[in-house]
Amino acid sequence: MEQVAPLAAAIxxxxxxxxxxxxxxxxxxxxxxxxxxxxxxxxFEPEDFHYRRFCNDPKDFWEDRVELHETMFGEKVEPNPAHDALHELAEEGYLHTLVTQNTDGLHDSTAETAAKLIELHGNAHRVVCDSCGRKTEAGPVRERVESGERPPRCGDCDGIFKPDVVLFGEQLGKSDLQCARERSRNADVFLAIGSSLSVEPAASLPRIAERNNATTAVVNLDKTPFSALAEYDIRGDVTDVLPALCEEIAD
Structure with a gap:
């Protein structure tokens, strides 16, 4: 990982x-x-994640959500060394904005990190009322679903709760996307970590940074569409590369 040292210096x-x-x-x-x-x-089928399915048959949609939650979070999951490394970079003042395509909530571990966090696709640990926009924790609502309340309804307006994630057929939050683009445009260093960079609009963020003269790096096991443009293309396990990057920065 000879590219880690010069990347650490740039950071x-x-x-x-x-x-x-x-x-x-x-x-x-x-x-x-x-x-x-x-x-x-x-x-699962992509249609299972479409907003029209939620609208057409919210009862059936929520039955699948229980199965999906068990698939993704069947055993308690914890942040791994790559998450911890980003947390450390944020706490030490080296990471100023963290944009994630993930909905697993593993980045949201401290107020320090959360203040810099943009969850482009939402967070599966929350639900939102599709009528009034009220948000609440998903756990108690999911327990209601498991007890037979399908679909779960909002106590404020009797609307239907949906996972607070961006489903197919929905638009990303404009303010979050605008902020992510603005931060990318003004970045001195942009790191793309564990992303295939094949899904828009997130895939455009490193290109925005590169066009504005940022130092760009890809850390991923496989080649991405942006790899040829990146100043640093580090092929490796993020749980190895990011801790090594933190250690190099601290030296």
Whole structure:
């Protein structure tokens, strides 16, 4: 990992560092990805994640949510060394914005990190009323579903709760996306971590940073569409590379 040392130097000298994370940062915590042989797309159909299915048959939709939660979080999952490394970079003032495509909530471990966190696709540990917009923790609502309340309804307006995640057919939150793009545009260093960089609009963020003269790095097991443009293309396990990067920065 000879590229780690010069990347660490760039981060130490930067006024603004932005990291984008994808599914590849959470697989070591036991969260399945989407496209591998054991991924989500081999267990569920994309239509299961579409907003129109929620609208047309919320009862059936919520039955699948219970199964999906068991698939993703059947055993207690914890942040892994890659999450911990980003947390450390944030606490030490080296990471200023953390943008994630993940909905597993593993980045939201401290107020220090959360203040820098943009969850582009939402958070599966919350639900939101589709009528009035009220948000609450998903755990108690999921327990109501498991007890037979399908679909679960909002106590304020009797609307139907949906997972507070962006389903197919829904738009990303404009303010979150605008903020992510602005932070990327102003970044001195941009890190793309554990992301295939194949899903828009998140995939465009490193390109925005690169066009504005940021130092860019990809940390991923496989080649991505952005790898050829990145100044640093580090092929490796994020749970090895990120702790090594933290250690190099601290030296």
């Amino acid at each position: 130490r000298d930067a006024d603004s560092v932005v990291a984008l994370t994808g599914a590849g940062i959470s697989t070591a915590s036991g969260i399945p990805d989407f496209r591998s042989d054991s991924g989500i797309w081999n267990r």
